[in-house]
Amino acid sequence: MIREKKRIFSAFADMKGLRATRQRDLILDVFLSTHQHISVEELYLKVKAANRGIGQATVYRTLKLFVEAGLAREIVLHDGQTRYEHLVAGEHHDHLICTGCNSIIEFENEAIEELQREIAARHGFVIKSHKLELYGLCPSCRN
Amino acid sequence: MIREKKRIFSAFADMKGLRATRQRDLILDVFLSTHQHISVEELYLKVKAANRGIGQATVYRTLKLFVEAGLAREIVLHDGQTRYEHLVAGEHHDHLICTGCNSIIEFENEAIEELQREIAARHGFVIKSHKLELYGLCPSCRN
DNA sequence: AACGATATCGATAATTTTTATCATTAACTC
């Protein structure tokens, strides 16, 4: 799985004529070792713990490459933080977000996807991606 | 319609013990006169054109009140701009966004809403709001 | 393996967006 993603990035880099650098390798390693939905700052701290010399501009730059390569996706929550989540080509999930404790539950629903395709087709659109976020209160925060 | 929204805000202000100020009246007027999806900066410029003396902090503060009052909703597009759209209580729409020309088409789909409620219920969530954005290419940008 | 062209890096300045501060002004209560 991790090996697969590294291969994807490597192929992407080749295709774009990008160089393989220690920094990119490390940032990818650390990113792949994290849980879902990490912010740039969080990732930067983890990367810096592994190699003090890495600047945060590089982390910003590299995350954008991951998005381009299809390995990650930006998600913007209502708290103004931009986060990145892991993504495997062709697979994705939507989010159920608790506004009380900010916890995130992921789900997939093929019926919704199908309806989305119908709607898009009705407007002549070709869908590339989508984002569905449901905001509410989880069982623990309802009280 | 506009009158109705003004009444909603007025009721909200009463309920929260907020004062009715010239600035809030003006900002609401201007906001209601705009098209969908306006950014804070854009609204600030329009408001300033009508009354030079208004500061942009006030526009930021007032827009947050509109959200609280249920008159507006924040939407964050992938271009990093936070925008506000009009919203009537109980009514809302989702977005079909062209990544080529950034045009936005709105739609509603009760079947999707129903599926969302099912998913939420399955996780014990109480849904407060949701956001659904489909990204793709519109007919003109497909070529 | 060394060379040379240049992509990439790290540090930091600069931007951009949003929020906090605070003295002044203006709503509302009595």
Added chain:
DNA sequence: GAGTTAATGATAAAAATTATCGATATCGTT
């Protein structure tokens, strides 16, 4: 109308992201 205090505007500050640029490391070519 006077007093209380929420709200404002100007500006500083904070936070997030991007641009700049000299130094460095990568990689194809020798």
